[in-house]
Amino acid sequence: MNLLVVGGGGREHAIIKKLKENPQVETIYALPGNGGIAADAVCVPEIGAKDIGKIVDFAKSHAIDFAVVAPDDPLALGCVDRLHEAGIPCFGPDAKAARIEASKVFAKNLMKKYGIPTARYEVFRDPKAALEYLRGASFPIVVKADGLALGKGVLIPQDMEEAEAAVKSIMEEKTFGDSGNEIVIEEFLTGPEVSVLAFTDGTAIVPMASSMDHKRAGDGDTGLNTGGMGTIAPNPCYTPSDAKTCMETIFLPTLAAMRAEGCPFKGCLYFGLMLTPDGPKVIEYNCRFGDPETQVVLPLLKTDLLTVMQAVENETLADLDVEWHDGSAACVILASAGYPGSYEKGKEITIPGNLPENVTVYHAGDQLSDSKLVTNGGRVLGVTATGKTLRAALSDAYAAAERIDFDGKYLRHDIGKRALSAMEG
Numbered sequence: 001m002n003l004l005v006v007g008g009g010g011r012e013h014a015i016i017k018k019l020k021e022n023p024q025v026e027t028i029y030a031l032p033g034n035g036g037i038a039a040d041a042v043c044v045p046e047i048g049a050k051d052i053g054k055i056v057d058f059a060k061s062h063a064i065d066f067a068v069v070a071p072d073d074p075l076a077l078g079c080v081d082r083l084h085e086a087g088i089p090c091f092g093p094d095a096k097a098a099r100i101e102a103s104k105v106f107a108k109n110l111m112k113k114y115g116i117p118t119a120r121y122e123v124f125r126d127p128k129a130a131l132e133y134l135r136g137a138s139f140p141i142v143v144k145a146d147g148l149a150l151g152k153g154v155l156i157p158q159d160m161e162e163a164e165a166a167v168k169s170i171m172e173e174k175t176f177g178d179s180g181n182e183i184v185i186e187e188f189l190t191g192p193e194v195s196v197l198a199f200t201d202g203t204a205i206v207p208m209a210s211s212m213d214h215k216r217a218g219d220g221d222t223g224l225n226t227g228g229m230g231t232i233a234p235n236p237c238y239t240p241s242d243a244k245t246c247m248e249t250i251f252l253p254t255l256a257a258m259r260a261e262g263c264p265f266k267g268c269l270y271f272g273l274m275l276t277p278d279g280p281k282v283i284e285y286n287c288r289f290g291d292p293e294t295q296v297v298l299p300l301l302k303t304d305l306l307t308v309m310q311a312v313e314n315e316t317l318a319d320l321d322v323e324w325h326d327g328s329a330a331c332v333i334l335a336s337a338g339y340p341g342s343y344e345k346g347k348e349i350t351i352p353g354n355l356p357e358n359v360t361v362y363h364a365g366d367q368l369s370d371s372k373l374v375t376n377g378g379r380v381l382g383v384t385a386t387g388k389t390l391r392a393a394l395s396d397a398y399a400a401a402e403r404i405d406f407d408g409k410y411l412r413h414d415i416g417k418r419a420l421s422a423m424e425g
């Protein structure tokens, strides 16, 4: 079989490595892919993840049997709709279902209409009305741009002055472009955060191992928000009782709501949850695998990934017994100094050839230059280790991360620390 994966980051590398385990898979094309992915797939750097027309033409001319659309932008732009029109089976939601991530207003209104627990909120199109509302509000409060904003469209002002700056930045200066035409202002919730990615064919749902992201750039959750500096799975804060509550009050009701709205969701649905004193609530939905959550969740999947993805596409997920490995996984991101601000590129990367078998290096932002791997992004590599315990996985991931080098390598030193203290008290 010939497969096509749209995207070119660490998440896509994790998907590709897992798809390759299926002996029926002959060639995997990555559009665009990256320097490290080139060791596992045929990369096509000329075709970007948002070039929908070129992606569909490529799929038609390369006899693609199955496509996986991983990033949010092509999903929101209807890449899956176009591939389906061309007769190509694929994994991922259509554009209508992708609104669950692409429009926070859509997601919040869906949750309100169907009684799915989430923070109380108001929607504003007019900055003056937003400011008036904020004058009567209590702080901290949460201000979110409606549309996609590379995970950066959420601001948490601590007082009225910061709130004014947030509204101005999103709605008037359009820091996130048209994503800021509307905003959601919502109640600030507290509690441990948990990410749950789930396979769903619109009706059946298979939650994957829960995970914990580390979004801030600096140790101790300080500094700017990033795309994610490391992850662990499973998340020890998420108990079997939380899983049961989430299934009944959040997961199944969300799928039913999407069906009732005429846009059943097929693909990977990502639930960003907060375990509040009043029970689990939805912070956000993503219409895709998380990055870097995928780099710890997929290594724990025992069942063949392509088989699961085909069951999602064929709406036969209920018939499949999806199995998981015991143990834990930890991923430490190696970033370029300066990220998420400006950083230099083109630094040569050295990775020892004899890393232990339980360690996998996922390539997120690099490229080949004169057949050498050089840095080409903020998040460069994700170093994942699996282990019997979270402590063992973390120790092996950090040991490998130490042995990988490039000029300006930056990492957080406390990935998994909060999870360990939640487990060990």
Ligand code: AMP
Residues within 6 Å of the ligand: 119, 142, 151, 152, 153, 154, 186, 187, 188, 189, 190, 193, 215, 272, 283, 284
């Ligand atoms: P999002 O992009 O919606 O996941 O938001 C980014 C981060 O902002 C989340 O991971 C939370 O840490 C924080 N956040 C978002 N919404 C809320 C909320 N209602 N209360 C507290 N923190 C929030």
Ligand code: GLY
Residues within 6 Å of the ligand: 151, 213, 227, 228, 286, 289, 290, 291, 292, 293
């Ligand atoms: N790691 C968070 C995300 O993928 O949105």
